[in-house]
Amino acid sequence: APSDSDTPTIFDKIIKKEIPSKVVYEDDKVLAFRDINPQAPTHILIIPKVKDGLTGLSKAEERHCDILGWLLYTAKLVAKQEGLEDGFRIVINDGPSGCQSVYHIHVHLLGGRQMNWPPG
Numbered sequence: 001a002p003s004d005s006d007t008p009t010i011f012d013k014i015i016k017k018e019i020p021s022k023v024v025y026e027d028d029k030v031l032a033f034r035d036i037n038p039q040a041p042t043h044i045l046i047i048p049k050v051k052d053g054l055t056g057l058s059k060a061e062e063r064h065c066d067i068l069g070w071l072l073y074t075a076k077l078v079a080k081q082e083g084l085e086d087g088f089r090i091v092i093n094d095g096p097s098g099c100q101s102v103y104h105i106h107v108h109l110l111g112g113r114q115m116n117w118p119p120g
């Protein structure tokens with residue numbers, strides 16, 4: 001099933017640069033690149049380079065706490081880099097009811113327009 005922990009996703013190909021993406025930040029642990037179907041003027045995905053079973057947040061174990069923190073900290077760095085001084089939104093979709101479509105955990109960074117609450 002696509003949500004199995006070791007099933008590769010499109011993000012593995014993006015990490016290996018087998019398919020192109022617009023990378024905005026990269027280090028040894030994470031990759032941040034522009035979403036192909038942006039929902040806001042700035043829409044960036046931040047992913048761990050090693051999935052380690054982390055298909056989604058619901059699969060997190062204590063060993064993932066460092067990478068989870070790094071994903072969020074990277075979101076802050078990239079928000080600053082993108083000039084989102086006025087604010088931004090972080091989203092992690094999980095599972096079918098959360099509208100998750102790629103089973104390799106990712107943080108959405110959205111900004112550049114007014115967000116609404118509740119999101120619907």
Ligand code: 5GP
Nearest residue numbers: 010021033034035036037093099100101102
């Ligand atoms: P999810 O729905 O799982 O939270 O988010 C997956 C996101 O990945 C979607 O916003 C979708 O547009 C994005 N996405 C899917 N395939 C690609 C791709 O090949 N390249 C890029 N840059 N984004 C993708």
